[in-house]
Structure formats: C-alpha cells, structure tokens
Amino acid sequence: MDIATELIISNKLQFEEGEIKLFGTSIFLIPPEVYMFLYSELDKTGQTDIFYKTCQASAFELFTNLIKSSHKDIDELIAFVPKILNLLAYGKVSITKKDLSNMVFEFSLESPLYPEIFGKYQKPIDVAFAGLLAGSLSAVLKTPMRCIEKECVSTGFGNCTFVAEMGVL
C-alpha cells in the first residue's frame, strides 16, 4: 500500500470539501508559478529567506503532530521524512546520507518542481524545500537542524541535493 493510501485510510490525510489536512495541518494546492513569481520579486530585495523560515515552521508543526500520533522509533521517523515530503509533490525525495551520530544528513530531490518551472537561475532556488527538510528533521531529532541546498538543477546539476546538520540558519 502506498503512503498516500495508508494515510487516507488512517484518516491522517483528509480531503474534505474545500479543505485538505495532513496530520491535522491544513495544506493547499498552490500553482508553482505563484512561488516562481513571488521568489523572483522577493529575491530583488534579498528576502527569499522568508520561504525557508515559514516552511521550516510549518514542517516542524506537521512532524510534531505526526510524532504525537505515531509510535515510531527514531530510524522509522527519519525514514518517514522523505515519504511525507514526497506527498507534498516537490519532486522525488530520498535520503542519500544518514549519519545519526554526527547528525549530518543528505537528501536528493529528483525531478524537482521549481527548477522545472524556473529553468536556469544564478543560484539554488529550493529554499522552501530546504526549510521543509530543516523543520522536519528538527521535530524528528528534537534539536534545531539547518539545511542548505548544495546543488540545484537550476544551476546545472542533474538533481538537487540538500545537506542538513545541527544548527540554525
């Protein structure tokens, strides 16, 4: 059974008229073009970190709710991070490095949504997704985690890659 079906059956992903909730957190479908336009505008004034911070806070809330309603151990919760983020449809997420003792993780994002819309850009553009990863891991590991996009399809790489480690951006 895929994760979406599993969550729908267990009532943790709810589609009701005019409302979608994932672990009790409201989520919307937003056309990616909207992100592109907003990102381009906010980049002019150096304010794109707002995407990181707000996504970090949302993911922290979402995963805090998830942890409350599940009985998973730390490894299972870490494995859950890409599964849940896959549901948000930013691309295919997978963990490529997991060093729990040093709290260093790497993730890859295949067929990433925003670079597909943006095309080429002078710097990595997935700050929102980096924020989602940072917030998710902070909740799961119960310690502040920061995340940066190391490689981005928009800057010429084949996949987007993200590094997460302890700390705050």
Add this chain to the structure above:
Amino acid sequence: MSKQVKFSDGRLELMGIRDSFTPGVTFVEIQKELMKSGRQHLIYSSAKKSGYNWFKYMSKVYSGMKQTEAVKWGVDLMSLSGWGIPTLEKLDLEKKITIFNLKNSTVAKLYGKSSTPVDHFFRGLTAGGGSYILNEDLDCVETHCLSKGDGFCRFLVAPINLLEVSSKSLRDDFGR
C-alpha cells in the same frame, strides 16, 4: 475532475499541469510579512498571472469550451485545492462582472482577525481566470471577509474602473 489528478513519486499533476501542496501556515506567514509593508499586491499579481495562464493552457487542451463551463471548472478546481468552498453567485458576461462567495476560507481561518480582507491569493486567481475567460483585463476586490467578521468571503471581479477602490488599496492590494 478526480480522474484528472495523477500522483506518484513526488509528482502531482492536476489536469496535466504540475502542482504541489504547501502548508497553509507557510503561505499565511509569507502573506503577513508582505502585508506589513503593504506589498500584498505581490501575492495578488502572482496569483493573477497564474490564474490567467492556467485557463490559457486549459483552453488549448480543451478547445471549444464555453465561458460558463470554464468558470464552473475554475470553481471546482478551487474547491479541490483546499482554499475553502467557492460558489458562483453571479456571472454577467455582457458587463463582465462576476461574483464569487467563499465559505470557510482556509486562509482567513489561519490568518485570524484582520481589519482588512486577507484572501489576496483567491482574489488574484479569480481576477486572472476571469481576465482570460472574459477576454478583458479584470481585477478583483474582496468585499466581505471572514477575517473581518463577515460570515463568508465575497469577491467581485470586474474591470478596475467598475471597482470602488481607494488609492491606498489601489497601491497596496493591486500594486498600481
């Protein structure tokens, strides 16, 4: 509509267009930050462009669709997208005036109380969609808003000269 949703391996396509979910709090916090500096028009204008482009794409894929059918599709799509429960109140094709209601606006609920209307994204989508469907540059004002204490949100889409808009609103809400 449900047959038009494809979802697998981190990829979601809605009627052939790639889409994604965003936590509502994320969107509302970005909006609050922009509203502090009177730049909510950035959300409005980005949603307006996006709404326009969506209907432009749909008209190519489903050519021959009538204007009234296109509006109905837009309403269904918004309901599916988690923004609340939209209904079409009035459609005057001759005067190019449309009125939508939105019950249980998710943005308004997450935003909380406000002295001014808060559904700038929905405003933009309806203005953009309406502009394409009715073949004229239209704009939208939110005349009632849950966040202001009204029972539901209401949106008037029309040519800008028919909308009663203050100079402050024109600058902050429309970027003009």
